[in-house]
Amino acid sequence: MEPQNITMLNNLNPLSNNYTLKLKIVSLWRKMMHGRPSETYRVDMICMDEEGHQIQASCMHRILPRLQEYFKLDECLLITRPSLAPNNSTYNYTKNNQKLTFSFFTQIQKSQDWNGPKYNFSFVNFKDVVHNRHEVNTTVDFIGYVEVCFNLEDTNKKDGTKGKRLNVKLKDLENHQIIGTLWDEFAIRMHAYFNAENREKYVVMVVHFGVVNLYKGKRGLSTSFDISRIFIDTDIDEITTFRQSLIEKFFSSPSLSDNFGSYLISSVEDEFMNNSDFMPTVYLGNISEPKKVMLVGTVTAICSDKIWYYNACNHCKSGVEEAFVTAEKEDSSVDVEHKTTLICTNKDCQGVDIFSIPRFKIPIRVQDSSGTVTLTLFDFEAYKIFKKTAKELLQVQDEELANGGIPKPYPDVFDILIGNKLAFIISVSKFNIKHKVENYGIHMATSDPDIISALYTKFKIHQDDQSESSGVHLSEIQSVSFEVSKDDVSYTGDNETPVSNVMKSNQKSPSTNEVKRNLHEVYDVDNPVGSSSTKRRASVENHEVQDSDSLKLLIPKMEK
Known part of the structure; x- marks a missing residue:
């Protein structure tokens, strides 16, 4: 018989240890001995009572041999005579500022009579995270439709060990999107699931005890290395309900559902x-509908x-502008002060505390056997x-200027491209066509020679265009496919507010008309919302208008 006098977590009394708790373990992890990574120092867990309240608990290594058989995920336990201690952890994963500890007097037995919630999620709103309404490193639960699963990447951890990282693009039922980052086992599991033949068309995932993170000034969500749990298309009620609502709201039409996933x-x-x-390149002007096409050519000039580069909003990656504002002084005097602030050129951006982040937009000239064309290299592929980031390269130019030098119009490292043959996938937009x-x-x-050679064979490209490039082979180029949406790569054309002193001394000031021109207005950009489950979603990027007649370039002779 189970005891009837069960104490709830909200009624814990630190003046006594003589009580019994009925708790379910909803997260479980180990801390290892310092310098002895194969030995357990303590077991940590998060426990939940039948009212849904949670508390962190820990069992030290000297107590562990007697109790460790009970410590299993989702196990329901009756715990008698535990102790209370202050929760001095760096991150408090629950709202309780105390934690349970197990002593030599603590008794534990299993229980089959659980009348509480199974998980008790408290899902965060994506919009609230993006708009800075949750502090970084806050523990949160989140659920979302996994629209895009990116490549699995290798990472180096601070302790010198290797790890895995996987980014996913998530959407909620209000169509707000956010980037989620999965680490190690969670990353491996998600990537394996996406490669499975029998996976769901609309992948939905839940992360229990995730965290709000900050990367390059932009807020997102991620798993924790210790406490997180991930549920991918399991039969829990939350995922089932979310998927049904998703299909009803966005994919109810059969014609739509066939094209999304x-x-x-x-x-x-x-x-x-x-x-x-x-x-x-000579046939690019014949394209009548927006699409992505391939070409192979040699980079002849920057x-x-x-x-x-352009100065991007830290929230949406659109361009930013300086604006002059008049505000009352903080001392409440009748005087006012005039100051400058940065505003985002994207009218749909609702970010606060806007600051600029330099991002690449490198115009290059590429030549094949039929002609020459201008292509623009953006942030992800350039990195x-x-x-190096655009910010790092700007700092190098600023230091050179500060030391009395005269920097080139672009960083020297860009010259590594010149004379090399590459294969490109480019976006032909509505603006290009119109x-x-x-x-x-x-x-x-x-620049992979095997891929380039295979393309020549597959498309029977003329032999005159198969000669080797005259420059050094770019063996370090590791191109990774990366989907960008309208909000990901949009910016004001020549409307720059450069943070670098180089550009203040080296560039001509744009005209008033150019300053006011916004690529959101100039370009008619599609923002697709889906794709098939096996193919990359078609999208059209925003790009700066280039006048090819004004480019003063020295084009090398065609290779024989």
């Missing part, structure tokens, strides 16, 4: 070899008459090539 970003080789739209603009955004790039 969770999808996996494939490997670079798959992206190129599974794409049937190969196009010589366009030096355009700024190679993969140069292993206004006959020959400046296309680079969706993906690779």
Whole structure:
């Protein structure tokens, strides 16, 4: 018989240990001995009572041998005579500022009579996270439709060990989106699930005890290394209800449901070899509908008459502008002060505390056997090539200027591209088609000779265009497919507010009309909301207008 005098967590009395708790273990992890990673120092857990209240608990290694058989995830336990201690952990995973500890006097037995909730999730709103309404490192639960699963990546941890990381794009039922980061086992499980043949078309996941994170000034969600639990398309009520609501709200039409679904970003080789739209540069102007096409060409020059970066909003990656505002002084005097502030050019951005982050937009000239075209290399692919952020390269130029030097119009590291042959997947937008603009955004790039050779064979490209590039092979280019939406890569054309002193001294001031021009207005950009479960979703990026006639470039002779 189970005792009838069960104490609830809200009624704990630190003046006495003589009580019994009925608790369910909802998270469980181990802390290892310092310097002896194979030995357990203590077992930590989060326990929940039948009213849904939670508390952190721990059992030290000297007590563990007597009680460890009871410590299993989702086990329901009757715990008699536990002790209370202050919860001095760096991160408090529950709202309780005390924690349970188990002593030599503590008794535990299993219980089959559980009348409380199974998990008791408290899901966070994506919009609240993006708009900074939750502190970074706050413990939260979240649920979402996994629209995109990106590539599984290797990482180096602070302790020197290797790990795995996987980013996913999540959407909630209000169609708000956020980037979620899964670590280690969670990353491996999600990637394996997306590669399974019998997975759900609309992947829904729940993370219990996740955290709000901050990466490059942008807020998102992630799993914790210790306490998190992840549920991927399991039969728990929360996932079933979410998926039903998702289908009813967004995919109720059969024609829509056929064209949408969770999808996996494939490997670079798959992206190129599974794409049937190969196009010589001379035929790009014949394209009548927005699409992504491939081309192979040699980089002949970096366009030096355009700024190679733009200052992006830390929330939505659109461009930012300086604005002058008048405000009352803080001392409540009748005087006012005039100051500048940054505003986002994206009218739909609702971010607060806006600051700028320099991001790449490098215009390059690419030549194949049929002609030459301008392509724009954006942040993600550029970072993969140069292993440096735009901010880092700006700092180098600023230091050179401060020391009396005269920096080049673009960083020297960009020259590694010149003379090298690459395969590109580029986006042909509505603006390109309507206004006959020959400046296309680079969706993906690779210098892998095997991929380039296979493309020549597959599309029977003329032998005259198969000669080796004259420059050094870019062996360090590791292109990773990366889906970008309208909000991910949108910015004001020449409307820059450079943070670098180099640009203040080295660049011409744009005209008033150029300053006011916003690419959200110039370009007619689609913002697709889905794709098939096996193919990359088609999207069209925003790109700066380039006047090819104004580019003063030295184009090398065609290879023989």
